[in-house]
Amino acid sequence: MFDRLSGLDASFLYLETPSQLMHVCGFILLDPSTMPEEYSFARLQATIDERVRDTPAFTRKLRRVPLGLDHPIWVRDKQFDIERHVHRLALPRPGGLAELTELAGHLAGLPLDRSRPLWEMWVIEGYDAGLGHDLVAVFMKMHHATVDGVSGANLVSHLCSLEPEAPPLGTADDQRYGRDADHLELLGRAVLSNVTKPLHAARLLTPSVRSVASTIGRARAGTAMAAPLTAPRTSFNGTITSHRTIALVDMELEQVREVKAATGTTVNDVVLTVAGGALRSYLADRGELPEDSLLATVPVSVHGTSQRSAGVNKVSALFAKLGTDEEDPLVRLEEMATRNKHAKEHHNAISADALQDWAEFAAPRTFGLAMRTYAGLRLAERHPVVHNLVISNVPGPPVPLYFCGAEVLGLYPLGPVFHGAGLNITVMSNHGHLHVGVIACRESVPHPEDLVQRFPVELDALRAAVARSGTSSVG
Known part of the structure; x- marks a missing residue:
């Protein structure tokens, strides 16, 4: 069956303009000294590739419905390439918090490519947090159409573990890819969906009116x-x-x-x-x-x-x-x-x-x-x-986590x-x-x-x- 975006998921696509970008961002600050092997970007990128390769949220892309008559569907990206999603940067010296946030601000203002899965990571090396050795900061962007707060935390679990050499916490066993379809089938289903919308709207009116009446009553009572x-x-x-x-x-x-x-x-x-x-x-x-x-x-x-x-x-x-x-x-x-x-x-x-x-x-x-x-x-x-x-x-983990073997020292959703x-x-x-x-x-x-x-x-x-x-x- 199709993996059609819900109306709320799709709304984040429609809300997006060149200045109002609808991706969520986040910092994951890592201590590479805990990694089982010496840190290298190539090894980190390969580990991320291994852990997301069969996870739909990381490897699916949008397929638009003809004439924009209905919300898009998700389909598997058969040309998924980790090098288009995980990139490497280094901070200029002194490489402190000011330099890190300035770089991240620039990255946050860049739109995601809608022809590919809607996420990317920027692995930023050379962050000096005053600990005696450099940290690695992963700046991650995911479109709001594919993630919210809870699902975002679950996706991070695909990359994190409770010990440096332990397997990741998350699994993709309960996730499936939606099938693709030709233009005619998508168009037909879109027409059917639009025809039945008035019936759905009628069913929503009664509970919505009740909610409005309840709100008026609460407002009068000051609650x-x-x-x-x-x-x-x-x-x-x-x-x-x-x-x-x-x-x-x-x-x-x-x-x-x-x-x-x-x-x-x-x-x-x-x-x-x-x-x-x-x-x-x-x-x-x-x-x-x-x-x-x-x-x-x-x-x-x-x-x-x-x-x-x-x-x-x-x-x-x-x-x-x-x-x-x-x-x-x-x-x-x-x-x-x-x-x-x-x-x-x-x-x-x-x-x-x-x-x-x-x-x-x-x-x-x-x-x-x-x-x-x-x-x-x-x-x-x-x-x-x-x-x-x-x-x-947002409630986060109460215990230490390790991102591909590196201890997570900070999680900052944006x-x-x-x-x-x-x-x-x-x-x-x-x-x-x-x-x-x-x-x-x-x-x-x-x-x-x-x-x-x-x-x-x-x-x-x-x-x-x-x-x-x-x-x-x-x-």
Whole structure:
């Protein structure tokens, strides 16, 4: 049978423009000294080739439907060549974090080739992290049409193990390639799909109306999640370009857990509170702090609750105020916990498949044309701000991992940025650390390191506030 993209997967293709690139990126920082054999790029490339060769997510490519009448299908790339996907670069000396993120920002602004499987890795040698020997940084890009947060973590498992010489954690036994088809068959199935769409739409109307009614009721009771289109405008809420900037920093997971335990909140509450404090400080120093709180879109995985088997993107989202209008970090955390509790209850009351179901009606031609028109007319600067940024908190491995034998010292996912929201923050846990990755439109946030360096400072301020409150031993 065909491996047809779901509407949500395909939407990421239609959303893409030359400036709004819909791939997700990530850093994997490696210590090559743990490899069973001395590091060489050729050996690393060959190992990656061996581990991805029979994994569909790495070796399938798009096949478009004639006239753009339906979403594309995935087919096996019979000419798959690892050399077109895994490339080698070296940092100029001194080869520190500034040089690494500058190079990655350039790579993040380059589109993926849609005639091939939609991923690539750049193996960057010569990274001096002050450990006495150079590290290797793998900068990976995968299109959002083929991966979301959970499936992305699963794909990394195909390359990682629990010991340097152990086999990879992931297997591809449950994955299959969809078959190819001629133009006539694809056209016929596309026509049939379009004919039945009105029936599907009718079935979605009733639960959607119920969700709207429920939202109105929650809003009246003060228990609804924050509403979109209510965000204040900032310097990163406009039309974006293809230029990207990247910044990275680490925090200690145990310190976050101490705050969580002392205050009866969650790790996510603490992370969002720290992010709110960092953004407040950043904007205040630039003379741009708005009176109202910034509004973030927080992606939520629905892999565990979705009833749909098709597609890789099984995600929903909730809106969260980050408390940038509150100076006291402890008060900000308390308010964040309350708002997040209401947002989760509100989100859980909405069908986990609602976004996936409605995305099936995204028409390839009209959706793409509308996106290009939206960007060309710079409409993001003319209507109320939908949201200020995207922020994600992703659980990662609690134990050490080894990437083709090299110990993983850092995992930094980086999501896409959008017209109207040119900033994306992702926080990922990894063996006792929280790795914070920021990616932004360069014209909107030219120096994201100024923002990201405030995260550990804000965490310290929150810990100090908790300690002063006398309710814990944090500090």
